[in-house]
Amino acid sequence: MILDLDIGNTLSKWRLKDSASDAIMGRGAMWTHDEWRFGDDIPDPRHIEAIRISNVARHDVLEGTVALLERRVDNIMVARSTAQAGGVRNGYDAPERLGVDRWLGLIAGHRLAGGCCTVDCGSAVTMDFVLPDGRHPGGYILPGLRLMKESLRLGTRSVAIDPEQEMGRLLAPGSNTADAVNHGVYVAAVSAIQRLYMENCDRYGVALPMLVTGGDGAIVSRGLELPHAQWPDMVYAGLEVLFPLTEGERRGVLAGMPAVVAPPSREAIEKALAFTYLL
Numbered sequence: 086m087i088l089d090l091d092i093g094n095t096l097s098k099w100r101l102k103d104s105a106s107d108a109i110m111g112r113g114a115m116w117t118h119d120e121w122r123f124g125d126d127i128p129d130p131r132h133i134e135a136i137r138i139s140n141v142a143r144h145d146v147l148e149g150t151v152a153l154l155e156r157r158v159d160n161i162m163v164a165r166s167t168a169q170a171g172g173v174r175n176g177y178d179a180p181e182r183l184g185v186d187r188w189l190g191l192i193a194g195h196r197l198a199g200g201c202c203t204v205d206c207g208s209a210v211t212m213d214f215v216l217p218d219g220r221h222p223g224g225y226i227l228p229g230l231r232l233m234k235e236s237l238r239l240g241t242r243s244v245a246i247d248p249e250q251e252m253g254r255l256l257a258p259g260s261n262t263a264d265a266v267n268h269g270v271y272v273a274a275v276s277a278i279q280r281l282y283m284e285n286c287d288r289y290g291v292a293l294p295m296l297v298t299g300g301d302g303a304i305v306s307r308g309l310e311l312p313h314a315q316w317p318d319m320v321y322a323g324l325e326v327l328f329p330l331t332e333g334e335r336r337g338v339l340a341g342m343p344a345v346v347a348p349p350s351r352e353a354i355e356k357a358l359a360f361t362y363l364l
């Protein structure tokens with residue numbers, strides 16, 4: 086059994102993968118500021134032969150997790166951002182500074198689709214591009230939906246955006262504080278993603294498939310007018326590419342790979358951009 090960990094700023098996600106069948110045997114999440122416990126949070130370590138970790142939380146969170154796991158499992162792999170991997174060339178001036186979750190998403194996205202745009206909607210919303218030749222020109226970091234909402238301090242923290250709400254209503258003016266905040270925050274995230282996507286496709290003369298992940302990936306997906314695919318396991322898939330352990334992974338089969346959704350045509354992107362400039 087392989088234990089994959091995706092430690093974000095808010096939630097630490099885990100996934101258990103059977104190394105013989107490639108089947109996902111279990112999943113879970115806990116708050117990142119809580120300490121891991123065996124039995125409750127981490128499945129029985131006797132059956133785990135290897136652990137792969139993506140961490141963007143504080144360094145001591147990683148150290149604490151590794152120290153706990155090291156006592157039970159020998160083979161622990163921690164992903165790091167580097168200048169290049171899996172055919173992607175990191176665009177950061179200091180490549181090791183790029184959040185490793187972003188790096189893993191890019192590596193997975195490039196393996197799946199070649200050039201692509203990755204969007205990770207978690208504590209932060211991050212957006213990165215990898216061009217068809219593997220160059221990553223860099224990306225964007227915006228506050229995530231929850232962070233935007235909490236930073237306003239209007240007492241609407243506990244009023245979540247209703248994922249079932251009809252899209253027309255979610256974009257309409259709010260007639261109470263909770264709706265005004267939720268709708269505003271939502272439109273901010275969705276519009277920024279669409280605008281940055283079009284600007285950069287135009288800048289680099291490409292039309293890239295878009296891949297969306299993260300805890301708020303599903304709700305953001307509902308508001309995006311651009312064609313895109315959701316890939317909840319995208320960060321885990323980057324771990325699979327970087328540290329392939331199973332037969333399937335060595336053949337390039339990544340868990341939960343979505344079908345690549347064709348991007349809009351370059352002409353459609355140009356037209357939409359020209360329209361935003363007219364306004």
Ligand SMILES: Nc1ncnc2c1ncn2[C@@H]1O[C@H](COP(=O)(O)OP(=O)(O)O)[C@@H](O)[C@H]1O
Pocket residue numbers: 092093094095096097206207208209229230231232298299300301
């Ligand atoms: N069951 C859930 N528990 C907590 N947050 C959730 C849940 N479902 C969706 N979310 C949203 O997902 C965000 C966390 O997403 P995630 O991608 O795990 O973030 P990170 O990687 O930064 O920890 C939260 O800020 C919240 O808005």
Ligand SMILES: CC(C)(COP(=O)(O)O)[C@@H](O)C(=O)NCCC(=O)O
Pocket residue numbers: 093094095141182183184185186187205206207208209210211226229
């Ligand atoms: C931007 C992030 C905070 C996003 O993390 P997340 O929202 O997934 O918890 C993380 O990728 C990070 O800490 N990055 C380092 C800074 C950078 O990428 O430039």
Ligand SMILES: [K+]
Pocket residue numbers: 205206207208209210211299
């Ligand atoms: K993120």
